[in-house]
Amino acid sequence: xxxxxxxxxxxxxxxxxxxxxxxxxxxxxxxxxxxxxxxxxxxxxxxxxxxxxxxxxxxxxxxxxxxxxxxxxxxxxxxxxxxxxxxxxxxxxxxxxxxxxxxxxxxxxxxxxxxxxxxxxxxxxxxxxxxxxxxxxxxxxxxxxxxxxxxxxxxxxxx
Amino acid sequence: xxxxxxxxxxxxxxxxxxxxxxxxxxxxxxxxxxxxxxxxxxxxxxxxxxxxxxxxxxxxxxxxxxxxxxxxxxxxxxxxxxxxxxxxxxxxxxxxxxxxxxxxxxxxxxxxxxxxxxxxxxxxxxxxxxxxxxxxxxxxxxxxxxxxxxxxxxxxxxxxxxxxxxxxxxxxxxxxxxxxxxxxxxxxxxxxxxxxxxxxxxxxxxxxxxxxxxxxxxxxxxxxxxxxxxxxxxxxxxxxxxxxxxxxxxxxxxxxxxxxxxxxxxxxxxxxxxxxxxxxxxxxxxxxxxxxxxxxxxxxxxxxxxxxxxxxxxxxxxxxxxxxxxxxxxxxxxxxxxxxxxxxxxxxxxxxxxxxxxxxxxxxxxxxxxxxxxxxxxxxxxxxxxxxxxxxxxxxxxxxxxxxxxxxxxxxxxxxxxxxxxxxxxxxxxxxxxxxxxxxxxxxxxxxxxxxxxxxxxxxxxxxxxxxxxxxxxxxxxxxxxxxxxxxxxxxxxxxxxxxxxxxxxxxxxxxxxxxxxxxxxxxxxxxxxxxxxxxxxxxxxxxxxxxxxxxxxxxxxxxxxxxxxxxxxxxxxxxxxxxxxxxxxxxxxxxxxxxxxxxxxxxxxxxxxxxxxxxxxxxxxxxxxxxxxxxxxxxxxxxxxxxxxxxxxxxxxxxxxxxxxxxxxxxxxxxxxxxxxxxxxxxxxxxxxxxxxxxxxxxxxxxxxxxxxxxxxxxxxxxxxxxxxxxxxxxxx
Numbered sequence: 001x002x003x004x005x006x007x008x009x010x011x012x013x014x015x016x017x018x019x020x021x022x023x024x025x026x027x028x029x030x031x032x033x034x035x036x037x038x039x040x041x042x043x044x045x046x047x048x049x050x051x052x053x054x055x056x057x058x059x060x061x062x063x064x065x066x067x068x069x070x071x072x073x074x075x076x077x078x079x080x081x082x083x084x085x086x087x088x089x090x091x092x093x094x095x096x097x098x099x100x101x102x103x104x105x106x107x108x109x110x111x112x113x114x115x116x117x118x119x120x121x122x123x124x125x126x127x128x129x130x131x132x133x134x135x136x137x138x139x140x141x142x143x144x145x146x147x148x149x150x151x152x153x154x155x156x157x158x159x
Numbered sequence: 160x161x162x163x164x165x166x167x168x169x170x171x172x173x174x175x176x177x178x179x180x181x182x183x184x185x186x187x188x189x190x191x192x193x194x195x196x197x198x199x200x201x202x203x204x205x206x207x208x209x210x211x212x213x214x215x216x217x218x219x220x221x222x223x224x225x226x227x228x229x230x231x232x233x234x235x236x237x238x239x240x241x242x243x244x245x246x247x248x249x250x251x252x253x254x255x256x257x258x259x260x261x262x263x264x265x266x267x268x269x270x271x272x273x274x275x276x277x278x279x280x281x282x283x284x285x286x287x288x289x290x291x292x293x294x295x296x297x298x299x300x301x302x303x304x305x306x307x308x309x310x311x312x313x314x315x316x317x318x319x320x321x322x323x324x325x326x327x328x329x330x331x332x333x334x335x336x337x338x339x340x341x342x343x344x345x346x347x348x349x350x351x352x353x354x355x356x357x358x359x360x361x362x363x364x365x366x367x368x369x370x371x372x373x374x375x376x377x378x379x380x381x382x383x384x385x386x387x388x389x390x391x392x393x394x395x396x397x398x399x400x401x402x403x404x405x406x407x408x409x410x411x412x413x414x415x416x417x418x419x420x421x422x423x424x425x426x427x428x429x430x431x432x433x434x435x436x437x438x439x440x441x442x443x444x445x446x447x448x449x450x451x452x453x454x455x456x457x458x459x460x461x462x463x464x465x466x467x468x469x470x471x472x473x474x475x476x477x478x479x480x481x482x483x484x485x486x487x488x489x490x491x492x493x494x495x496x497x498x499x500x501x502x503x504x505x506x507x508x509x510x511x512x513x514x515x516x517x518x519x520x521x522x523x524x525x526x527x528x529x530x531x532x533x534x535x536x537x538x539x540x541x542x543x544x545x546x547x548x549x550x551x552x553x554x555x556x557x558x559x560x561x562x563x564x565x566x567x568x569x570x571x572x573x574x575x576x577x578x579x580x581x582x583x584x585x586x587x588x589x590x591x592x593x594x595x596x597x598x599x600x601x602x603x604x605x606x607x608x609x610x611x612x613x614x615x616x617x618x619x620x621x622x623x624x625x626x627x628x629x630x631x632x633x634x635x636x637x638x639x640x641x642x643x644x645x646x647x648x649x650x651x652x653x654x655x656x657x658x659x660x661x662x663x664x665x666x667x668x669x670x671x672x673x674x675x676x677x678x679x680x681x682x683x684x685x686x687x688x689x690x691x692x693x694x695x696x697x698x699x700x701x702x703x704x705x706x707x708x709x710x711x712x713x714x715x716x717x718x719x720x721x722x723x724x725x726x727x728x729x730x731x732x733x734x735x736x737x738x739x740x741x742x743x744x745x746x747x748x749x750x751x752x753x754x755x756x757x758x759x760x761x762x763x764x765x766x767x768x769x770x771x772x773x774x775x776x777x778x779x780x781x782x783x784x785x786x787x788x789x790x791x792x793x794x795x796x797x798x799x800x801x802x803x804x805x806x807x808x809x810x811x812x813x814x815x816x817x818x819x820x821x822x823x824x825x826x827x828x829x830x831x832x833x834x835x836x837x838x839x840x841x842x843x844x845x846x847x848x849x850x851x852x853x854x855x856x857x858x859x860x861x862x863x864x865x866x867x868x869x870x871x872x873x874x875x876x877x878x879x880x881x882x883x884x885x886x887x888x889x890x891x892x893x
Contacts, residue, residue, distance in 0.1 A: 046859040047749065049795035050846050058842065058851060060859050063506060065851045067842040096841060152843075 017116070019109045021142060022089065022102040025077045029102075029131075029143045030109065035091045039105055042086040052152060056101055059088070066090065068099035074150055075130055093151045100150070109142065111135055116144065171212045173491065175261045176557075178205040182254050183560045190247050196236065202250070203232040207348065209257065211402050214343020218264045221257075222343055224275060227282045228253045234286045248567075249281050255564050326357065326388045328414040329396060334382035339406035350383065352399045357389030386414070494590070497550050501737055504540075504547045505834040508738065509853050511540045512831065516855030541832065544738060552587035552734075555633045555642070558597060559584050562604050562631055569608040570627075575615060577608050577627045586633035588640045592712055592732055596642070599708040603644045603728055604629065606702070611646035611726050621723065623647065639756060640734060645727035651720040653677045660686065678718040682706045711839065713849055715814075715866055741862060742810070743829040743854070747797040750860045752833055752852055753822075757865045759813040761827065769804040777804070779821050781811060790823045794868060795847065812865045820869045835862065 019030035045057030045068050054073035058065050068088055072079045080103075088099040116133040132146035185202035210225035232250075234240045242250075256270075256278055263270050331353070335346055353359050364382040368374070387396065393411055400409055515533055523529055559581045570577035612618070612627035619625055628647045633640060653674060660680045661668045680686060684703040709716045714732035733739065733756075741752035762781070769777045769788055777788040788809075792798035801807070801823075809821045833852035836859075838845060847868035848861045 044858070046851070046861060047797070048842070048845050048861070049797070049848065055842075058838070058859050060853050060857050063509070063836075063853065065836045065838060065841050065859060098841075 015113045017111050017113050019111065019142070019144065020089070020105065021107045021109055022087075022105045024071045024075065024102050025080075027075075027077065027143065028106065028140060029071070029075075029145050031089070031091060031145050031147060033108060035093065035147060037090040037092050037097060040088050040090065042082050042084060042088060042101065055152070056082070059099065061090065061097070061099070064097070066097055066099045068101055069150065069152075070101045071150070072101075072103075091147060093147045096151070098151050109137060111137075119143075168216055170491075171216065172261065172265045174212065175209055178208050179254065179258050179261065180557060180560060181205050182257070183563065186247065186250050186254055187563070189242055189250075194242070199232065199236050199242075203229065203236055206232055206257070208402055209261065211343050213264065214341065215338075216264075220269045220275075221260045221264050224253075224260055224279070225257065226343075227279055228257065231282050231285045240285060246285060249278070249285060251564075251567055252278055253282065255567070258564075326390060329385075329387045329389070329393065330410075330412045330414045331385040331387060331396065332382065332410045333385065333400070333407060334379060334409075335403065335407040336379050337377050339403050342406060344403050344406065346381075346383065349399055349403065350385065353385055353387055353396065356387060356391045356396065358387070359389075360386040492550075497547075500547055501551065504544050505737060508540055508544060508832060508834050509855075511537060512855040513857065544832070548589070548734070548737060549587075551590050551737075553590050553593055554585045554587050555593060555640075556584040558593050558600065559631055559633070561597060562600060565601050565604045566608060566629055569605045573609055575608065575612055575627055576625060577612060577629055579629050579631060581631045583633035586635060586640060588633075588732065588734060589737075592640075595708065595712055596730075596732075599705040599730075600642070600644070602702075602705050604631070607644055607646040607648070607726070607728075610648075612648040617649070621649075635734075636731070640732045642730045642732065643727055644730075645725060647725040650722040650724055650726055651678055651681070651718070653720075653722075656680055674720075675718075678720055681718065682716070710864075710867065711844075713864075717814075738832055738834055739852075739862065741831065741833050741852075742827060743831060743833075743860070744791075744810070744824040745826040745828055746792045746795065746824050749795075749797055750828065750854060750858065751791070751824075752860050752862045753810060753824075753865060754849070754862065755830065757812050758810050759819070760811045762809050762811065762821075764804050764807045764809055766805045779804075779809065781819070781821065784819075786811065786819045786821045788821045788823060789869060791863075791868075792823070792825070810865075812869065814866050814869070818869075820865075822865065822868075833860075833862065 018033040020033045020036050021028055021030040023029075040061075043059050045059050047057040048055060048067075051057070054070050056068040056070045056073075058067050060066070070079065070082075082101060086101055086103055087105055088101055089105070090097055090099050116135050119131045119134050130146050130149050131143045132149075133144040135142050135144070182202050182205035185198050185205065188198045189202070206225050206229045210222055210229060213221035213225060228250075231240070231246075235242055235246070240246065256275065259274070260270055333346070333349070335344075339346070350359075350361055354361070362384040364384060365380070367380045367382075369380075389396075393413070396411055397409075400407065515537065518529055518533055563579050563581070566577055566579040607629045608627070612629070613621070613623075615625050618627065630643070630645045632643045632645075635641075657666075657672065657677050657680070660666045660677075660683065663686065665680065665683050665686060666672075681702045682705075684701065686701050686703070706716055709730055709732075712732055714730055717729050717731075718726065719729070720726040733754075739752075740755040742755055742758060744751050744753055764779060768779050770779070770785075772778050772785075772787075778785040779788050780786075788804065790800055793800045804823060807823045808825070808827060809823055810827075812820045812822055814820075833854075835850045836852055838848065838851050845861075847864055849864035849867070850862045851859050852862055854860050
């Protein structure tokens with residue numbers, strides 16, 4: 001399943017936003033579907049020495065080297081060891097491809113951008129730093145990830 | 160401008176680059192003492208061709224400058240001026256300026272007059288024999304043209320004697336079209352070039368030229384008939400007309416040996432050495448004397464100063480010599496296509512190793528047909544890969560020539576006389592490496608001139624020649640390319656370096672450091688030794704930038720400095736950025752690739768081989784010396800340090816500077832060629848890791864950078880251990 005399989009709703013032009021939602025632990029997060037390149041099953045990653053703890057390593061994506069970030073570790077949530085049922089969401093951030101390991105993909109959601117609200121300012125919780133907006137759907141809270149914040153800068157990593 | 164024109168224009172600029180390269184070569188040869196006419200000719204031809212092309216595209220500034228340059232070159236060619244040091248320096252400057260002009264023209268800009276004026280003035284002074292150039296020209300030129308047309312009949316008698324029947328003869332008919340003149344070409348030069356080949360009888364057919372009132376300069380009225388008696392082949396003759404290909408009608412036909420007698424009476428002809436003798440009988444011309452001189456005004460429009468070249472140039476015989484070293488035929492290919500080929504071959508290599516692995520897993524015996532076929536396939540893959548890589552390889556010559564310019568410019572900026580010596584210019588290295596090497600190398604060259612070499616006074620005091628030397632060499636050494644920049648300056652002032660580093664807080668004061676440790680301080684960020692900030696360096700860009708640039712190419716840089724004698728920087732680079740011969744090893748659960756070039760030997764440790772030197776330092780004896788032991792698994796954070804190293808497998812890593820280290824791995828699995836996949840773009844730099852690759856099972860394996868790993872490993876042990884341990888670690892380093 002790749003992003004091209006996603007239903008292309010023409011109404012999204014009018015300030016509507018399509019999100020891919022997925023589960024990390026018990027929480028539900030989402031990303032703008034336009035930044036998703038593909039979704040693939042979990043494969044063992046080659047770990048990188050001296051990497052931040054949340055970097056699982058690199059995998060072979062059809063001949064390219066793809067770094068994989070464990071989103072649970074990155075967000076400071078409870079971590080389970082990766083299983084066959086986990087998936088890697090390949091996203092595109094500023095021209096770089098990065099894999100996000102999540103527990104499972106749940107849905108494709110459509111919102112008007114007016115339905116989004118900024119997250120409350122709660123500096124104490126680290127995982128908030130990665131949430132750019134919130135919205136409510138059928139009583140569930142959907143967090144929209146700030147991908148630029150999630151993905152480590154190439155220069156940061158080098159240090 | 161149409162696409163076709165754009166294309167021609169683009170190829171003109173590519174040609175210009177090549178011509179400028181041969182120009183630099185020629186000038187370099189002249190500086191090294193070559194005085195033969197061929198060398199001068201090479202330079203002249205390069206300038207002339209650039210001028211010709213530039214004229215075709217209406218690049219006036221370029222034409223103008225090339226023309227002035229060419230004029231002086233021509234004086235030199237004619238032997239009226241000699242190439243002393245001043246003139247050569249001027250020529251080099253002209254060469255640089257010509258390059259700038261070509262670049263500017265390519266970008267549709269022009270250089271400011273201020274840049275050109277001083278050089279043009281100097282060029283003018285160099286040929287100061289006739290100051291009123293413009294006025295003298297036509298006058299000087301016309302008799303020349305006439306002399307071609309109007310030889311005395313008495314020459315014919317000579318001719319029968321001079322022309323030995325054994326020499327091949329050619330009949331050449333050359334009628335330039337109008338474009339030939341407008342593109343800055345000059346028939347006179349072509350005719351002269353022909354004359355250089357041997358005996359030439361040149362006749363201008365002016366019968367078609369109307370009276371002056373009906374004269375239309377856009378018409379092509381002049382045709383030259385040339386009878387050439389020469390040993391050179393027809394190809395060489397055609398080569399003379401290469402630059403005017405398509406701009407003229409040209410026919411070259413071999414003539415029967417007896418042709419002299421048959422043709423001589425019918426064609427008025429010219430024997431070059433007698434040209435001047437022939438001047439007086441102007442009016443006795445057998446051809447229509449009414450309009451003898453249209454070539455002069457025609458040519459004058461584009462060629463205001465090819466003056467004052469009497470036939471004395473006939474002594475030049477170098478033409479054929481230059482042509483004998485004809486370049487090999489080449490094809491220009493879009494770089495993208497090559498890159499695509501390189502990538503595909505990379506995939507092929509991966510695919511091939513996957514196939515090998517699955518055949519091995521399927522349990523077929525080693526002597527089955529499949530296995531044999533697979534071996535051949537592997538061999539072929541490797542051959543293809545090598546060949547493809549060679550397409551991308553280029554000689555470092557172009558890079559070195561750019562450096563020659565840097566040396567000249569920086570030497571004049573700091574007021575030192577410096578001579579650059581280059582060696583191994585034909586050493587080939589990947590194109591990308593060459594491109595990315597330009598900046599760091601420029602910086603190193605500037606450093607060598609600015610900091611490396613002492614001032615002239617100090618040099619003389621130290622009993623050295625006033626002229627400083629910078630050597631730039633390239634060579635292949637054990638599968639890598641080594642580029643060295645060395646100077647014969649004062650060497651690194653170690654106490655000063657150390658005190659500056661302390662002052663800037665880069666190192667704690669009063670630390671005991673080895674010489675090479677101090678030298679390496681130069682690579683620390685924010686370090687600059689120039690106490691006087693000069694125009695060249697000291698702009699905050701330091702050797703650390705150079706080092707980063709080199710290591711991003713998979714290269715390493717080392718310093719060797721000898722106080723009072725000079726400093727040598729060595730850059731060692733991989734031949735290609737695409738593949739690598741590696742040893743596949745296992746560490747813990749991870750598979751890693753270690754570049755084969757870094758491994759000098761492998762050994763297995765016996766009980767008691769490893770000795771404890773410091774709390775964190777173990778050494779092993781290798782023949783007569785002790786080598787520090789590095790546990791790769793621990794170093795990379797994969798596994799905890801092991802209790803005993805008995806039976807451990809060790810890779811002995813050798814650095815360029817002779818330092819060695821023993822790297823402990825769990826197992827050696829394979830030795831194979833791997834395709835390099837960069838980590839930089841997707842993830843960033845990982846200390847100790849050069850890149851990644853994809854193994855036969857589709858898994859990614861990291862390619863280690865052992866030298867980086869060792870450098871960091873020793874650095875870490877220093878910071879982590881108590882200060883008291885420091886002298887010990889220092890001793891471990893040979």
